[in-house]
Amino acid sequence: MAGPTNAERGRDVRERLLAAARELIGEIGWNAVSTRILAERAGVRSGLVHYHFASLQALLRQAATEAMRPMLEQAAELVAAAPSPGDAVEALLADIDRFTGTDPTSLLFVEAYLAATRDDLLRDQMHELVTDFRAALTAALARTGHPAPEAAATVLMAVVDGVLLHKGLDPQLSAGSLAPLLRRLADPEPNGANE
Amino acid sequence: MAGPTNAERGRDVRERLLAAARELIGEIGWNAVSTRILAERAGVRSGLVHYHFASLQALLRQAATEAMRPMLEQAAELVAAAPSPGDAVEALLADIDRFTGTDPTSLLFVEAYLAATRDDLLRDQMHELVTDFRAALTAALARTGHPAPEAAATVLMAVVDGVLLHKGLDPQLSAGSLAPLLRRLADPEPNGANE
DNA sequence: GCTATAGTTGGTCAATCGTCCAAGGCGATT
């Protein structure tokens, strides 16, 4: 019955701290996450925070990017698997309705966007995540010859984040209900001239 | 040479504090605005904050809503004055490009959205502002018989806020460049079936 | 002139903050 080795316990502490940070960033806000609250949630002594991480900011940065990456990758798979661009839009919007705009996951994203405007390193890392996802979405939209797939992808991503923001104010708001309208953005042929 | 009356000076202090709050919320973040930083920016002693306002939160709440209301009202006039729904969309998006996503005004909005998820009173006030603006945008879109003007208005507002969020990561992003695509959302006739 | 009223000052209070560190614990290697 060999107990956990010393290094294993260390890894566990790191993971607990990151998990606690993922929860707390959304719950109480990026700037309200303190070393002591963090350690308490993780079930760990507060002195460990600065042993395992260079600073509180570094911990929060890592927690945020590690939380967002798999979610964006999963969403990218979702749109890639859709049979048509219109279905990709629909699947993406339906996926958003898993979130209420006030849950820790939704708020983690918004908090991270905000923190990125004041942390150059975080901004670079998030920019990469967002760019990768936009590329995946652009590819999904371009399959049927969309005239401006990248612009459409940009719009859709803005809609997703914007809807999350607005859901926080109005829980009745549903992303899925906007899908019929947003299918227009996925169509290869635009809707004739405007005048 | 009658100097300012006592009540006038008090009103001036209140206005200075609110103006300082409007700047600082975006600059350093909602939770980082302290009574002392606020007072320093306003050129006022910190003891005055709790004389003129019930609490720091109440001051920030008032500053945020008073900053957002005129901007949303101006935007509502913009879309109401547009000759067609498509032009309303275009005007709205062009207006967004006045902001970079990292300026205090853009960030004030995002900070307020976030703060509203943790402050019921602020949420109610912002919900009213957003609802009023959506009504104005819906009316502008409905003028030519749009089949789902409210959904289109909801999408456009989400796009606006979402683009601001993304601009903070990528300054090259331009809302105006998305206008041609988003005009599709303003058209009264949808784009034929999808398959 | 005197008193009420509104505004202002400078400071206190307990609580919390991020960061750092000396000392000790503990599994692995020799």
Added chain:
DNA sequence: AATCGCCTTGGACGATTGACCAACTATAGC
């Protein structure tokens, strides 16, 4: 058993926080 390296503990440090208050000043009304 001794040593080495990673991990952990508990507390210290100065700084900052929101809130509050007694004393003081200045205007307004009588």
